[in-house]
Amino acid sequence: MEDDDIESILFICREAMVFKIPPRQSNAGYRAAEWGDLGSPLWKGRMRIIERNSGCSIRLEDSQTGEVFAQAPYDVTGMSVEAVLDSSRYFVLRAEDQGRKAYIGIGFAERAESFDFNVALQDYTKRQKALLNPETNESETASPHIPTGPKKDYSLKEGQTFSINIPGGRGSASKHSQLQILLVVPCLSFLRPPKGPAVDNECIVLRHHVIFLVSMSWPFVFFAFALVVRA
Structure with missing residues (x-):
């Protein structure tokens, strides 16, 4: 097996939801309340975040067959995933297929799942930025509020x-x-x-x-x- 075939699963959700979303109304961001009936998603299935040597991608797959419904290559700039303004459980995903791009809404039934989804992406972003800029990954410098140099002895001596x-x-x-x-x-x-x-x-x-x-x-x-x- 070649190195490019090695995959690491960073996150998995047994049931994620997909929504058709209207065009963005303003530069402020997306709102899940504008997606219509959130109880009737366009699609339900498994979501996985997969890391390979060539990069990271978010896959929406059929829970039974594993057939890919949509895939979104993830970049560390965060432009491929955007959180909505009015909920912590919904996001906008930039899906790509053979050069074509489409924005879809995704949601999680539980906040714990959306939290883990966020953490997985943040950890991957942090590791990639550390690889691209190793000089910024040095050990933490001393706090400017703590004086440096040898410690001074302020204790009183005998008879002082x-x-x-x-x-x-x-x-x-x-x-x-x-x-x-x-x-x-x-x-x-x-x-x-x-x-x-x-x-x-x-x-x-x-x-x-x-x-x-x-x-x-x-x-x-x-x-x-x-x-x-x-x-």
């Missing part, structure tokens, strides 16, 4: 202080008042101590004391901050 300006205070002295908070980073080792019941018990007691001292110191910090704000 920072000042908080309190605006809106009374008097010139309070305008420039500052609250200095001394953050002392305890030099505690978080490595696991040597094994042993006595050492483990001492570490547990020491850990509880450290947690207790840290928890007791925070209320005094907040109390000092509140006094400065009120001043």
Whole structure:
């Protein structure tokens, strides 16, 4: 079998509908409401989207015999398939036969089928454009909103202080008042101590004391901050 004979089925619908449509009334687009009785289609049958090395086509076939009712070569410009303005289940298809072209309406009974039909065509279009323009298929560039370069360490070191300006205070002295908070980073080792019941018990007691001292110191910090704000 030659490579040109290899086919990939991108989409299949067991029952698609075909409608005879009037000429386009305006450049705005087609409307399914203008096709007459949508409950009485011109034809019903199977639809398949087939991809080959030579291209992609949309085929309308008899569900029993496989006889082709109409065929529409698909191009990535999207001109061969056009969605209507008033429904997500109906489209206009540009069918071709021996150089002759005709526009027909197609429809699906379920929105899920029309959604899958759209997705299959979009995926094919994306792949073809990537093949035609490989430079546009590069990995995503970094966001311009994210700074580049090495990460900076903004954490406070042991014994380092920072000042908080309190605006809106009374008097010139309070305008420039500052609250200095001394953050002392305890030099505690978080490595696991040597094994042993006595050492483990001492570490547990020491850990509880450290947690207790840290928890007791925070209320005094907040109390000092509140006094400065009120001043």
